[in-house]
Amino acid sequence: MAGLEVTGTTLKVQAVDDLKAHYPLSLLLQLADLPRSTFYDHRRRLNRSDTRAGIKEAIRGAFEAAKSAYGHRRVRAVLLRQGWTVSKKTVLKLMRELGLQCPVRRRKxxxxxxxxxxxxxxxxxxxxxxxxxxxxxxxxxxxxxxxxxxxxxxxxxxxxxxxxxxxxxxxxxxxxxxxxxxxxxxxxxxxxxxxxxxxxxxxxxxxxxxxxxxxxxxxxxxx
Structure with a gap:
């Protein structure tokens, strides 16, 4: 990841960021042993260092607007309507990076x-x-x-x-x-x-x- 060393803390931040839509952030931070300030600082640096942050944010927005029900094809259709030019392969790859291809299923x-x-x-x-x-x-x-x-x-x-x-x-x-x-x-x-x-x-x-x-x-x- 250009401009940001991938450390254990970075990986923890990415995992917490992916899961916070499903679980309380305070609980995830406790389990990951991450101070809240560290989480927000690393997330800000991750977003700044990622040249694809814009398209990733659009993908996440489309996915969450569909209540985690859309696969990469339907997410891409939403992006195309928004004016993005992006292939199915790229959407699939980025969704996997964001942890959106396999949303957390209903807990039991x-x-x-x-x-x-x-x-x-x-x-x-x-x-x-x-x-x-x-x-x-x-x-x-x-x-x-x-x-x-x-x-x-x-x-x-x-x-x-x-x-x-x-x-x-x-x-x-x-x-x-x-x-x-x-x-x-x-x-x-x-x-x-x-x-x-x-x-x-x-x-x-x-x-x-x-x-x-x-x-x-x-x-x-x-x-």
Whole structure:
């Protein structure tokens, strides 16, 4: 990429920029470990260094106006009506560069139950989702996303007081380590004396000794 060294940060910025139409920017920046100022600075430099920024912006605009439903042929038809002169091959190539040829498909709830792994905790929450105070009731689960031909699993911890995401991890598999890392990040955000109830769907990750021991060491109640 002329005028801009392609670093790990640059690749992260490109990935976040491609996905921000589908997910909250704040969550993507957290997962990518990118400061907001760094993201905007690199994106501005990327756009300035890219001589095809104009046509790329037109392609992105046509694609998003169609709510991600257009392929390269229909996007090109829109561009031609706008006065651009561009081949189907070029549109296809640029859409691939922008990550638009395979939009993220509808996310679905990941079913984490794989039979009996350990004892299920009591349902202490019992559908009482309202709470007056922060860090008294947390919920967590694993959500599966399809990005192109790949699957990505997201494990957030959410505070029921204000529906704020306390922490989140993502990975190519719904591992016990991934969900426990998210829990540990959330625990690190607690203040003195804060010991929330932690509710999950009781899938295999949440019956594992690593998950249960992490809760116990922090003095938290599992539900």
């Amino acid at each position: 709830r990941y079913n984490s139950f794989r039979g009996e792994v350990g004892e299920a905790a009591d349902n202490v929450l019992n559908r009482q989702f309202v709470t007056e105070f922060r860090h008294t009731k947390w919920v967590t689960d694993v959500t599966e996303f399809n990005i192109g031909a790949s699957k990505v699993y997201l494990s957030p911890v959410l505070d029921l007081h204000d529906n704020r995401i306390i922490s989140a991890t993502a990975g190519p598999s719904p591992s016990v380590k991934m969900v426990t890392d998210s829990l540990r990040m959330a625990i690190n955000a607690l203040g003195p004396g804060e010991k929330p109830l932690v509710h999950s769907d009781q899938g295999f990750q949440y019956r594992h000794s690593l998950w249960r021991d992490t809760l116990a060491k922090a003095g938290l109640t599992q539900s």
